[in-house]
Amino acid sequence: MNIFRRELKATRKSLLIWCIGIIVMIISGMGKYEGMSVSATGQSMNELVANMPKSLQVILGIGTFDLSKASGYYGVLFLYLLMMATIHAAMLGASMISKEERDKTAEFLLVKPVSRSFVLTAKLLAALVNVMVVGLVMWISSVVIVNNYSHGEYVNGDIALMMAGMFILQLLFLMIGAMIAANSRHAKRAVSWSTAILLVTFMLALGIDLSGKLDLLAYVTPFKYFEAKNVMYGGGLSKVSVGLSVAIIGICSVLTYVGYNRRDLNM
């Protein structure tokens, strides 16, 4: 309990900053929808997008969304929200484990009468709470803000589904970060590696959309698992994606515990 509490306290400030960032992102993002739907009719927006080159559509993440509706606009915004939430999770997972070595406090904490597994569990639980808070803030502020612009369109169902998908990906990247930190001999590089993996898989997801082929690779990048365009419009969360995510989270957890228990700590 003491490590868990201490970690919650230590991450409090950065968590607050992330939450504010998320709320600002949603407000400013949906604010642009309001601006657009006033200046141009939604239909002309859709035409404009349809005339864009495909690559530009992909990069902007617009694709198949109906931009005349708040839900469609939120679907575009979701990609960026997902990016934020997963970057937070990956960095948190990696730094939560590696910071004792980075700050040279390992010689304090790990000589206490606690096993390494105990330390890991306490830290991962604290990270889980952080990730859940980010998810909840995302969810609540999305519901409140999107409903503000939706003109009566029902959006809460789709938002809930997207949030569920996001939460799974948050956990996934949290554990990838933790796994890297638990196995890395260089504490300072663990966070960079985690974010690098995240960015590479993100780029890969864009690449798959751009090429229109490479369907098999879609299993490699978690950003293809719960895309807004598939989740919305009655698609829901694909069973394969959920299964794959759970498997990756499970494997990462095992590797985290095994690696951290086995290796020498750096001082």
Add this chain to the structure above:
Amino acid sequence: MSVSVIELNQLTKAYGSARGISNLSFTVEQGEIFGFIGPNGAGKSTTIRTLLGLIKPTSGSAAIFGKDTVQHGTEIRKEIGYLPSEVFYYDHMKVKDLLNYSASFYKKDCRSRIKELADSMNLDLNKRINDLSLGNKKKVGIIQGLLHEPKLIILDEPTSGLDPLMQQTFFELLEQENKKGATILFSSHILSEVQRLCDRVAIIKEGKLVKLEKMSVLKADSYKRIKLETTAPIPLHYFQLSGVHELEVKGSMIQFLYKGNLNVITAKLAAIEINNLWLEEPDLEEIFMHYYEREG
């Protein structure tokens, strides 16, 4: 029968390079203050970190309180207090909070003990860690290592950063703990402090045990520093006999280290005309240097 508190059995930690320790074996008995001496990079910290389970031995084993350090690390560490050579703590915490956090790992009420130790070391508990000087951080480390009244205290280069007065207080604290029954492993490259405190010393160099000796034996039995002034220059070979080391002749001034039968050397001295004579206990520093030179 006395129980060994620490028992190293062919303990080896190999790194890629020359660092590490190889086949280290010695025991530290209940109630001892045990000096662990060697220059920087000799493997003192590596040994200690292996004992604490921070790093894993490549081969061999170690037991503390009769329990294997790899198998029973968590249990063993309940009764260990450790002061690392460099103290790093969570910068944004207050001293008080850090010490309470540290105490929360032991199932004891340590509040009065923290207060007592802080008073004796003259440390302000309300300051933040990152506002502390190196010496004050070290004090936090000392309190942190002693607050749960451990049965085994492991100190890695404990005096760096402490001023001489504080060092005095610290040594008194250690002697008190020792009287109460704590065993102490004291690693250092500063030999004078070991000389004062320790019952026995292990000297290591390049990861290998060079010498394991009682402090009294090491100090008394081994070497004498002999310095003399003669009326007339003496040929160099006059003192070249077994047991004489580091012979130095500067005109009529002669000095050397001697280990062996004292009657032999006094007979030699009696046979020449002497103006002046100094017979000194070499300090540990000299003994130490000597071991290193010979072994190296």
